[in-house]
Amino acid sequence: MTETTRADATSAETTADDRPGVGSTPAAGETEVLAGAPPHRLARLITERLMREGLPMAYTQVVPKDAATLILIDRTGPEPKVLVGRRHAAHKFMPGKFVFPGGGIEPGDRAAPAATELDPGAATRLMRAVRHPSPTKARAFAMAAVRETFEETGLLLGRAGAGATSVAPLPSPDGPAAAAAAAAGPDAAHAWAAFARAGLLPDLSALQFIARAITPPRWPRRFDTRFFAVDAAAVAGRVEDVVGPDSELVELVWLALDDAEQLDLAPITLAILAELDHRIANGFRPDLPVPFYRWSRGRMQRSEL
Template sequence: MADSTRDNPGADDLKLVPAKDPKKKAVVPRHAASLIVWRQARAGEPEILMGIRHSKHRFMPDVLVFPGGRVDRADHGVKAASELRPETEALLRHRAKPSLARALGVAACRELHEETGLLLGEKTGGRLLADLAALDYLCRAVTPPTRSMRFNARFLLAPADAVRGEIAGSGELEQLGWYPLSQARGAKLADITRKILGEFAEWLAMPAAGRQSRPKIVYRGNDNRLSDE
């Protein structure tokens, strides 16, 4: 059985570099995807599926996060239940090759299932077929070059009604559940997660027809919000 405290995105194959050694080259960021699954609660406040990373993780321990992880080699070229919508694919392709753009969507769906037990897609013969058409694109964030573990993470969204199954965590994320947006923003978070929640709130407040025309945003350096055009 896999160790539930192993870092994900998996960084055990990264060449770790001391963060404050100016003579060392920065680690190349690994491609990763996080999935914001959300629903509109009866009280009117949106709720987001999140969990707390295990205290034994080297990367972001004890903080509230979205399901997600790095893109694996096996995420490329696999069958899917549906394909990315053209507008979502175009946004993912903006800073990625076509095969990687699709693999990012597959990784988001796979990590959701591995970490929460929920399915965005279907399972056939033990294989996950991702429902890529359910995904929307929000933004991306690149870990600062001074860090020894770096990721180029894309943040994707999916409505809760596209997901099925019961929450059954793997142990990697604890206290999995639906967090009201205000509660999530007040929890122990990494700075970048807090800023992504702000991006989500802005996205949700927009008319659905205008969401795809939002400016492309990337967070770099010390979580600086920059244009990704």
């Protein structure tokens, strides 16, 4: 597979040899930064960064967990900025690094109501290279990104609830539906109850599906992450005191895209920011191809969904 081929439509992971170091090796003396690099060079640059940092060898194959993340973009100034948060140093995955808010998919994400639905093209791309694809599963990725953003930042992305399109009722914080949601996961129940109290429902039409990436093999924790982006104007409310020294994210930063290399960001995070920069330069259109990063034959590969 070349770095810019179309993704296989039937499997999320390649069957090729995934042993670190097998395949092409990075060019000697390469110093190019990831931030601002053209898309066709990003996969190679990620590989080189990972090789320099050292690839883990002690873990057996871990099945990636479905996850979703959301990138808030502020385009009101002369230069776009994105919201990132620094993870608590005690976390096992990316401790102390700056990340986008996000996390795993919860059962309640499939049935929770929304004010608007995803762009059909985004929903179609979310179902590519997925086992057991379905519109419900595609929608759950977007709902999880909105929910996780609230849980980690306190930001509510939505519209007034009168325009709900889902047949599922919005649970009352004290009603039986909320109790059922709590059985599926206390964090999810808390998040959707907060939306209910604010009179809001998630605005999925505002989200763009912009990238997907799978953590390389032999990492202790692996995620198959869908990256969404949304304009910061979609933030309709905020709950205070969510971010702090004892929280999952200890601080939030609005980061200018040109300053991405100044913070402690993972190589894939830098690559996604470069992809976002390229997307903004091309009009931030929802019909643009969606890059898909995954490890194959000893290096990171970039395809398009």
